[in-house]
Amino acid sequence: MEDIDNIEEDEYGFSRNYFLAKELGGSSKKSARKLSDINIVDEQELRETAFNIETKHEKEIDEILDDYKTKYPKWVFELRCGFGLLMYGFGSKKALIEDFASSSLTEYSVVVINGYLPSVNLKQVLLAIAELLSELLKSRRKSSGTPAKGQEALPSRSIDDILSFLHGSQSEDKDCFICVVVHNIDGPALRDSESQQTLAQLASCSHIRIIASIDHVNAPLLWDKKMVHKQFNWLWHHVPTFAPYKVEGVFFPLVLAQGSTAQTAKTAAIVLQSLTPNAQNVFKILADYQLSHPDEDGMPTEELYSASRERFFVSSQVTLNSHLMEFKDHELVKTKRNSDGQECLNIPLSPDALKQLLLDLSQ
Template identity: 60%
Template sequence: MAPKRKKVEVEEKEVRAQEEVEEEEEDEEEEELAFSRNYFLAKEVGSASGKRSAARKVSEINLVDEQLLRASLSELPTKHEKEIGSLLESYKGLYSNWLFELRCGFGLLMYGFGSKKALLEDFASSTLTSYTVVVINGYLASVNLKQVMTTIAEILWEHYKCKAKTSTGKKQQTQLPNGLKSVDDIVTFIVDISDDCNCSVCLLIHNIDGPALRDPDSQQHLARVSCCSCICLVASIDHVNAPLLWDKKMVYTQFKWSWHHVPTFVPYKVEGLFNPLILFSSGHVQTTKTALVVLQSLTPNAQSVFRVLAEFQLDNEKEEGMHVSELYTKCREQFLVSSQVTLNAHLTEFKDHKLVKMKRHSDGQDCLHIPLPTNALEKLLQELV
């Protein structure tokens, strides 16, 4: 009887142990479920109150005056001046290698953290003494590529005239040939005349990825000019997506970039002077940039429809807006839309991206209005190619 009794006791203990394990697992599951419920309940309450508080706080922000902010930034002490000076001094030992690469037909592309303006200008003034250096400040939004190309063409034309006069003894005309109206015409002239010029021109471009040069047409023009035998290129980049500006042909066949990692850790003081400060420009500047990005992602027809509306708004500033029927008539005349359905599709896209607002005119009809001031709208149309 004793073995049986022991066996029963062992089985009872195992059952009790199993029950205890199951109870513990149930308790753990209940604790997890309670924790999950409390977590999501807290998130719902927190998000609701957070939205209200965030909306209130954003509207109450007082943005600092730009001049005061720039003055405060200028007073910040520069750190590690000795180390930065030693780093820049070490790069001077590479000048001869860079010059050798230029003479071999490569273009120099400098990248790395810090302003490279002083470094490149020191390289040009100390090493490129046999070159005619043309400096292009690509960080300026007002850079006029046509003017730059005209300057290059005038330099080559002067050398071409000197060579022609030496060989023929006849006086050549002093002005550029007529008919060079577009940038493409000037670039073609530079390419045609470059083989007959006994000169060396170096284009020193600070920030070839700058706002005024990063469009495809400007990059194509610079790439064509860089192929000329008498022209070499030294440029810097700072934008993280700068390599996306070029395809394989431009990189390996036209620019022939020789990449150099030259971090200087020098503050972007000069380059930053011409960019709006984040803590200051939270209004129309950012809105214009956002609108430009959205419009560039749309079809050419959609951009043209937006331009019709924008030009009407600029020409009729006192008007409350443009009637939808009037916009349809003008777009139909310019063959931008074929039906009201097509126009409505464009307008829906504009309204979804908050490019255009619909409001009721005083005469009861719906009219369209672009929520941008006149100066911002003019700048948007200039940048929208």
């Protein structure tokens, strides 16, 4: 028994001395280094380095993407059946969804919402969708000989009024619908309950189909049972692409980079390269005008529409508005009224940065 007591006492003494030594050591030794002493890399340099990292396992990734492409007809069939498509899995799904839309949804009108942006104007998106649906139903009625109805979506209406218009628009043609692509429906600007409820009500319209992607592990917590099964009517598709989040990450500050809120030419080029060629060409017209008219408040919207239509970059004012909405969401273009009361469009970049941007786009 004495041996056991001695062993326990020795162990107690060792434990007490160990924690005492740790306490004394921790209080006497303090690091002289500070966070401000770290040599932080320039943000643009860090982004360029990250952007140019070579992708590994390209062959295997291409094989995975080719397998997804064989599923495109099935995805179209699911949309025609009234379901919404929800893409999840590791890697950016942006290029995959856009390839699906451009190759398999050519018979339908497609509206894109970039949920990864810091701010998204859902009312402007709904207005664009309402105008597009109104024109689509008019053309369908005209081709079928049915008298057109006089219901129109007006910019002065509220979100509830626009949703009522969308729900009230009916057509016997069940294959008449608009596809709404939402990149990162779980993005920072769309995570609030109001935005998700608005998107759910939009998805429940008979002439709307949603194709969306999610990346946040807690994204399903955004929806209740009714939203998942009754409104969005999701069909979940596991489509890991292993692609880097190059475009989606542009608007998020890098931990190892110096903070900068200025829109650089390089950042703008990355964003523009993710848009359609026609959208890029419209932006180039605006940029050229701004460089040749440095003393003006910007290019009048009507003038941009005329120039873009003459060069066949847009077919209607609705198309131009969708491009401008993307520019504004990405903070590439700002609007203001000149002394004559005209709405003018201005790119918030210096002339040198604008010239560099055009050079980057031409490469």
